[in-house]
Amino acid sequence: MSITTKDVEHVANLARLELTDSEKEQFTEQLNAILKYAEKLNGLDTDGVEPTSHVLPIMNVMRADDNRPSLPIEKVLLNAPDDEDGQFKVPAVLE
Amino acid sequence: MALFDLRLQDVHSKLNNKELSVSDLVGASYARIGETEPAIKAFITLDEENARRQAAELDKQLKEGGERGLLFGLPAGVKDNIVTEGLLTTCASQFLGNYDPIYDATAVRKLKAAQSVTIGKLNMDEFAMGGSNENSSYYPTRNPWNTDYVPGGSSGGSAASVAAGQVYFSLGSDTGGSIRQPAAYCGIVGLKPTYGLVSRFGLVAFASSLDQIGPLTKNVEDSAYVLQAIAGYDERDSTSANVEIPDYVSALTGDVKGLRIGVPKEYLGEGIDPRVKEAVLKALAVYESLGASWEEISLPHTEYAIATYYLLASSEASSNLARFDGVRYGVRADNPSGLIDLYRKSRSQGFGPEVKRRIMLGTYALSSGYYDAYYLKAQKVRTLIKQDFDQAFGKYDLIIGPTAPTPAFRIGEQVGDPLTMYLNDICTIPVSLAGVPAISVPCGSADGLPIGLQIIGKAFDEPTVLRAAHAFEQHTEHHKRRPQL
Numbered sequence: 001m002s003i004t005t006k007d008v009e010h011v012a013n014l015a016r017l018e019l020t021d022s023e024k025e026q027f028t029e030q031l032n033a034i035l036k037y038a039e040k041l042n043g044l045d046t047d048g049v050e051p052t053s054h055v056l057p058i059m060n061v062m063r064a065d066d067n068r069p070s071l072p073i074e075k076v077l078l079n080a081p082d083d084e085d086g087q088f089k090v091p092a093v094l095e
Numbered sequence: 096m097a098l099f100d101l102r103l104q105d106v107h108s109k110l111n112n113k114e115l116s117v118s119d120l121v122g123a124s125y126a127r128i129g130e131t132e133p134a135i136k137a138f139i140t141l142d143e144e145n146a147r148r149q150a151a152e153l154d155k156q157l158k159e160g161g162e163r164g165l166l167f168g169l170p171a172g173v174k175d176n177i178v179t180e181g182l183l184t185t186c187a188s189q190f191l192g193n194y195d196p197i198y199d200a201t202a203v204r205k206l207k208a209a210q211s212v213t214i215g216k217l218n219m220d221e222f223a224m225g226g227s228n229e230n231s232s233y234y235p236t237r238n239p240w241n242t243d244y245v246p247g248g249s250s251g252g253s254a255a256s257v258a259a260g261q262v263y264f265s266l267g268s269d270t271g272g273s274i275r276q277p278a279a280y281c282g283i284v285g286l287k288p289t290y291g292l293v294s295r296f297g298l299v300a301f302a303s304s305l306d307q308i309g310p311l312t313k314n315v316e317d318s319a320y321v322l323q324a325i326a327g328y329d330e331r332d333s334t335s336a337n338v339e340i341p342d343y344v345s346a347l348t349g350d351v352k353g354l355r356i357g358v359p360k361e362y363l364g365e366g367i368d369p370r371v372k373e374a375v376l377k378a379l380a381v382y383e384s385l386g387a388s389w390e391e392i393s394l395p396h397t398e399y400a401i402a403t404y405y406l407l408a409s410s411e412a413s414s415n416l417a418r419f420d421g422v423r424y425g426v427r428a429d430n431p432s433g434l435i436d437l438y439r440k441s442r443s444q445g446f447g448p449e450v451k452r453r454i455m456l457g458t459y460a461l462s463s464g465y466y467d468a469y470y471l472k473a474q475k476v477r478t479l480i481k482q483d484f485d486q487a488f489g490k491y492d493l494i495i496g497p498t499a500p501t502p503a504f505r506i507g508e509q510v511g512d513p514l515t516m517y518l519n520d521i522c523t524i525p526v527s528l529a530g531v532p533a534i535s536v537p538c539g540s541a542d543g544l545p546i547g548l549q550i551i552g553k554a555f556d557e558p559t560v561l562r563a564a565h566a567f568e569q570h571t572e573h574h575k576r577r578p579q580l
Contacts, residue, residue, distance in 0.1 A: 042472070054334055
């Protein structure tokens, strides 16, 4: 299985990255090398093996559904590139 | 003896006897930074004014008496992916060049409770992706033993600053070896705790199922003290382990008699520098002389670890780094044509090449049609790798091998060849995938560059890992060597 520049363009779109032509070329080559290396996993029989998503025996950590103080809005907006009326401001969502 | 070469207990007794003040310690830190930083470049941000003010407050407390924190007055460096309230936290990325956190990471809050003094924020590979610090988007940190060489990574600034005597200790983070490998390259002690032992709250996420914060120090005893200060359950981290925290310092008995050590043949085989192998075998002879025993074992799935790691860590990273969209923090691109274009332009301008490469790899591995073949397959192989360790620990107390296959390499030597760079992590990555604790301690040198010994333990058995590392230190001189700067 080898990936093409077209695949790289598709994945870049999914990842919200804009790549230059030389980046596309470089990533196509490097991702192919890495994925080719990763193919060695196919040599292992993993039928019936459970996947590990993390190593601890903990699942679905819950807390009581009660009110807790939140951060003040002015602090939350401190790092926002743009804000208005106590909200993050972004360009038009509908193009 | 340099001030920061003193044992923690000796520093504290000098403070008690008024031979030394916290202001002296903090002053010594900035003086050393002034001398060595142009050559080393370990820091991204210094916090001198606050640190000196805090030192004056601690000196006042010293005069007044009363109870003091475990790390009272010690100058500390913090890796720049651990958030610090009111102190820039860039992750060595242009994207977060102006990010001024509004809260402290739990580990930082715990350092403050233990009363260490934060000197500044340490350089790293951008978003902790890399093993050489060459992926910092600011400047590469250099190895204090030879400034033509890399300090390792991604916690390269954390390791170099301790090795150069700029700070007493530092915090780093380890996802696939990022504390242990730079500790080995810089000739110091680096501990990756068991996954879940130290809270990840406030650690900017790279690969959430692997990331752990840990200490970098000049000796094992200090490592135990810092771990004592930062370990513990935190409800703000949903994978924080609710376990009892033992007394790590009292575990350092010096006694390793009867310990059973397994040495994986895969860690001493092909690709391992013969000088590294020789240093490890000599270290094993030290353990034998102290009454421990060792034999060769096999961790048969080791050869699959790197592929597994790069698929899983990159997949998690592609998801974690989706938060960097130019809306809530970080850099926003000018003149976007709409919201999607804002995301695209901000991310493309803000991220460096290695970060983009891993986001691309992870997005591909998670994308429709490839999820089972790459991501799920890698998660299953992770189970097999973990089982290798479970089986070995059924018979052995510790697993020992090298931390890295070679000593540090030259700056620029491996740039442009990501796969070769990834192969440097062959001895540390399996341990990360299994989630167990490991420490790197100095065990020799080659051409003046340090070599690290990796001591791996059972989950939450830091006491045995630290005890074995400490016993080795007591009978060797490697940890006393210092770079000439």
